[in-house]
Amino acid sequence: MTAALATPVDPLDALPPVASATVQSAADIDALLTAGAPVILKGLTEHWPALAAGRRSPAALGAYLRAMDRGAPVPVMEASPASGGRFGYAADLREFSFTKRQRPLGETLDRIERATTAPGGPYIAVQMLPLATQLPDFVRDNPMPLVPPGTEPRLWLGGAVKTQIHNDRDHNLACVIAGQRRFVLFPPEQVTNLYIGPIDNPPPLSLVDPEAPDLDRFPRFREALEAAQVAHLGPGDALLMPRYWWHHVTSRSPWNAMVNYWWGDVPRGLGHAQDAFLTAILAIKALPPGERQYWRAMFEAHVFDDGGEAVAHIPPALRGPLGDMRADQRAELKRQLRLTILKSS
Numbered sequence: 247m248t249a250a251l252a253t254p255v256d257p258l259d260a261l262p263p264v265a266s267a268t269v270q271s272a273a274d275i276d277a278l279l280t281a282g283a284p285v286i287l288k289g290l291t292e293h294w295p296a297l298a299a300g301r302r303s304p305a306a307l308g309a310y311l312r313a314m315d316r317g318a319p320v321p322v323m324e325a326s327p328a329s330g331g332r333f334g335y336a337a338d339l340r341e342f343s344f345t346k347r348q349r350p351l352g353e354t355l356d357r358i359e360r361a362t363t364a365p366g367g368p369y370i371a372v373q374m375l376p377l378a379t380q381l382p383d384f385v386r387d388n389p390m391p392l393v394p395p396g397t398e399p400r401l402w403l404g405g406a407v408k409t410q411i412h413n414d415r416d417h418n419l420a421c422v423i424a425g426q427r428r429f430v431l432f433p434p435e436q437v438t439n440l441y442i443g444p445i446d447n448p449p450p451l452s453l454v455d456p457e458a459p460d461l462d463r464f465p466r467f468r469e470a471l472e473a474a475q476v477a478h479l480g481p482g483d484a485l486l487m488p489r490y491w492w493h494h495v496t497s498r499s500p501w502n503a504m505v506n507y508w509w510g511d512v513p514r515g516l517g518h519a520q521d522a523f524l525t526a527i528l529a530i531k532a533l534p535p536g537e538r539q540y541w542r543a544m545f546e547a548h549v550f551d552d553g554g555e556a557v558a559h560i561p562p563a564l565r566g567p568l569g570d571m572r573a574d575q576r577a578e579l580k581r582q583l584r585l586t587i588l589k590s591s
Contacts, residue, residue, distance in 0.1 A: 258430050258456060264477040264485070275392050279417055279488050279510075284431050286477050290484040291421045294388040296505070300424030301481055304362075304501040307424050308355045311403075314383040319348035324370050325407070331369040331497075334410035334451055339443050344369075351380075355403075362405045362500040371404025371497075377505070390507060393419060397509040404502060409495040411440055411452035414487070415520060416508035421484040425502030427495060429477040430456055432470050434490035439470035456494050516580045 267285040269275055278285050291297050299310040325333060325344040333344050354372055361367035377384045378398045385399060403424075411432070420429075432440060440452045441464050454464045461468060477485050487493065489510055515521060530541050547556035548568050557568045567579050 256457075258428070258474075258476060259478075261430065261471070261474050261476040264429075264431065264475045267486075269392060272392050272394070275419075275486065278486055282488050284429075284475070284477065284485060284487045284491055286479065287484040287486060289482045290392075291388070291390075291423065291505075292482050294423065296384065296388045296503075297423045297482055300503055304359065304424065307503060308359070311381065311384070311401075312352055312355065314381045315351045316380065316382075317350070318380045320351045320354060320372050320375050320380065322347055322349045322354050322370065323373050323404075323407075324368050327366050327368060329369060331405065331407045332410065332455065333369075333371075333407055334455075335443055335453065339453075340447060358404055358501070369405050369407050371402065371407050373402050373404070375401040375403075377401055388505070390419070390421075393507045394509050397507045399505045399507055402502075402504045402506065404497065406500055406502070407497050408457070411442075411454065411456065411492050411494045412449045413490050413492045414508060415489055415511055417489050417510040418487040418506055418508055419484055420479075420487070420504055420506040422479045422481055423503045423505060424481055425497060425499030427479045427497055427502060427504060429479070429485055429487075430494040430496075431475045431477065431487070432492040433473055434492070436470045436473055436492060439466040439468075440492055441467065452492070452494075457496075516583055517576070 264284050264286050266288055267274075267278060269278070269287055269290075296307065296310060300307040323333065323344045323346055325331060329343050334342065336343050351372075354370070358370045358372075361370050375381070376398055377400060381401070384401075388399075390397075390399065411430075413434070420427075441454050442450050442452055444450060454460070454467050456467075456471075459467050459471075479485055530538060533541070554569075557565050560568075562569055567575065571579070
């Protein structure tokens, strides 16, 4: 007798699993975010009518969404059959491997259905559809009281697409309502090992295909995989990701749907970490080596040292911006910085 061939094992499926947790309140969510690691929340949306429709069939969920459609066009992304469903960079890193456009919801649902049933069709997905403005009845009927008030849900729906490694500047609660999704997650500090593309062409994506990594070209990706975790989500499951965690998302069913919530970012400008980072690139990166070393030491001592050893010798009342600032001190520092910007502009 000839032995049956074993089914190849996807090494990403064998990564350490993301832990699961149970939540009852928004305070539980806050505590998990403070802990700083992603968690799976099993059965979080069991009460949703959208989940019930998704479990019945793709057609049932499609009908559920069509009944709420108010006619506004929806954001549609499409990749060629040759892409294998991978949404990432094109060869020159200035363009992407998919197109973006606005089309009617009903037309798009029809095209997704045809593409998922006909071999060799394109990969089509609705991504980041703002439900509060375009399908407000969905928000009313499928509430999520565990996120901050005013947090707006977005719908992701389509075929077996793969979204390249990226991260979010906000906390993310991703709730699957149809199909199966796999998230491969990397801690924020793995940025150097993920070979992230240009930050001025958002969203910055990894150049590495984690499902078929070219380790000769991207050797540090081995280290990223050693720190990676995997989350397998089915209908009703949710993944809570603290901001900045890198993730690669694979929709593993022919037809998939997910609702996510982003929150936690602060207004742009003074006091915003991303703008401070870009300012540091502008002000420090081109300095002579000795001066860069000085500022590296200053950042380590006064920004990243949680113990406060660098100012322990100064009485707390005299530490100014190097200590724990009161609200009025923060406001005064912002005022001084605004004056500096005005004088230099």
